[in-house]
Amino acid sequence: MSTRYVRWCLGAAVALVAVGGQIEETETHTPIASRWNYNEHLFPIFRDNCGSCHRDGGIAPMSLVSYRSAYPWAQSIREEVLGLRMPPWKAEDGFGDFRNGHALPAHEMDMILEWSSGGYPQGPRSQSPAAPGEPEEWPLGPPALELRMAEPFTLDWSTNEVVRYFVLPTGTTEERFVTGADVMPGAAAIVRDVAIYIDATGTARALDAEDDGPGFGEAEGRDFPATAPLALWSPGRPSVRQEDAARTLPAGADIVARVHYKKTWITEGEEFADQSRIGLYAGDESDRAVESMLLSSPERTGELTLTFSQEVETDVSALAVLPEVAIEAKDVQVVAVTPTGTRVPMLFLREPDTAWPTRYWFDTPIDLPAGSTIEVNAILHPGADFTPGRSLFGADPSAPIRLVVDYAAAGALAD
Ligand code: HEC
Known part of the structure; x- marks a missing residue:
């Protein structure tokens, strides 16, 4: 084989790889008609409104904080956003103002729609954004009382969705006041939402004792809970800590966490063990009830x-x-x-x-x-x-x- 031939072959191979890479990166079925591109314009919107769930290891089936994993979903993103199903926040802005979330602003929704139907361009490579890091530990600051599920709960490969209640004794000896509660999920890919209750009646303990395994499940005739939850948590939705209003935590009361586990088609068939933590924030007697x-x-x-x-x-x-x-x-x-x-x-x-x-x-x-x-x-x-x-x-x-x-x-x- 002549040197020249070898060179020619190598040259061709390199060109092919480059072309192959090009095709994979920029393949489009629609001509580019979007003024907005992913790297410069869409990434921050996805990061701030979707990234708490749509990230690697998150609760949603695909990451939206990387171009490669986001663009194949362009059509589906369009449908979910237009149908007001994603992001899952249903309150209209401007009719009541809320401190723990907001709807997608109209101009950001327009940008998503234009990008997804306009060829979903990636934008300049030089501006490729870095995926955000792991969510912060206790965004509201260190809690006054941190409770952990006594033992891990296993969601076996064959179960896709289940609701389970866990009793977390506070061990307090006097009345306390709670201004808010937060959750650090153990298995972040399956902990979809958590409702946190205060139980001073022993009802949850009794139900726990009747049920095998960690915690207890929902069943006919089981009337837990009967009151408004202390807090409701889902990924990326900021928990709220009141400044001068608190619920009463009677001495020795239990915290009960109602955890809703759900897999998506991407995590189906996998086994998970969850041992989530609950943080309680303390107020004092001067707080309004x-x-x-x-x-x-x-x-x-x-x-x-x-x-x-x-x-x-x-x-x-x-x-x-x-x-x-x-x-x-x-x-x-x-x-x-x-x-x-x-x-x-x-x-x-x-x-x-x-x-x-x-x-x-x-x-x-x-x-x-x-x-x-x-x-x-x-x-x-x-x-x-x-x-x-x-x-x-x-x-x-x-x-x-x-x-x-x-x-x-x-x-x-x-x-
Ligand atoms: C609170 C968590 C959360 C947030 C925030 C969120 N999503 Fe989702 N999304 C999910 C989950 C979980 C699913 C899987 C479907 C289900 O189980 O409800 C999903 C499904 C989807 C799907 C459909 C995927 C499929 O399987 O067909 C699209 C598209 C989507 N989300 C887009 C978005 C966009 C765009 C945003 C932000 C503007 C967003 N989501 C914000 C949790 C979230």
Whole structure:
């Protein structure tokens, strides 16, 4: 073989690899018509709005914080974003302001839509962004009390989804006050949401003792819980720590974590062991007591609307709302009407579902004088399906819509 021939062969091979690489990196089925590219424009949007779940080892099936794993999903991203299913935050911006999340701003949604239908360009290689690092340990700071599941819970290869309650004794000997709670998941790829309760009755311990293995499962006739959760957690949604409002933690009470495990098609068939940690933040006696009021809709009559309301009996500062919409609704609107007739927007949900239970914390607490009414108005889809299911706060599961309003005594938080 002549040297020249060898050279020629090598040259050709190198060219092929380069062409192959090129094809793989920039292959498109649509001409590039997007002004926005991934490296410069889309990456920060995906990182900030999707990356808490769509990262390697996260709860979602694919990472969106790398071009290579994101672009094959362009069409699906478009559909999920247009259908308002992703990101899973259902509250409309500008109708109530919230401190633990926001909808995708309209201009960012436009950029995603243009990019995904306009050939999803990568942009200049020189601007390739670095994938974000691991989520921070205790973003709210070190908790006053850190509790860990006593033993790991195994989700075997054949189980894709399960809800399990774990009892975490606090071992406290006197009454304490809790301003917030947070979760550090053990197996981050499967811990989808966690509801945290305070149990001073021993009910959860008794249920735990009856059930084999760590914790206990949901079963017919098991009525845990019956109250509003202390906190609701899901990945990337900032937990909230109140400044001067707290729930009471009776001496020796247990923390009960209701953990919803769910695999995606990418983690199906794998086995996981989870041993999550719960952090509690401490307040003191001077904090106002946080309490919860429960509203439930009447049963559905066949009408396309569902309306109900409840009066507030004392002056209160509304801190948060936690809705459960178990019926197919176009939207659900929650408004407070003061005795003088002022309508105060609280929450507007578009296309709500029960997939991602969320407590919406008001940016600024809403002061409501005694005699105000909280009104809920829902517009249903024609022929809307109602799927009765367990309530996270012990509401009547036969009510298609229910809502918790968390509040403290008025004036407490404003001054
Ligand atoms: C709180 C976690 C979370 C956030 C935030 C989130 N996603 Fe998702 N996403 C998921 C999970 C989990 C799934 C898998 C489907 C399921 O189990 O609900 C999913 C599914 C998807 C799918 C469909 C994938 C498939 O299997 O067909 C797309 C597309 C998507 N997400 C895009 C986005 C985009 C774009 C954002 C940000 C604008 C976002 N998601 C934010 C958790 C999240």
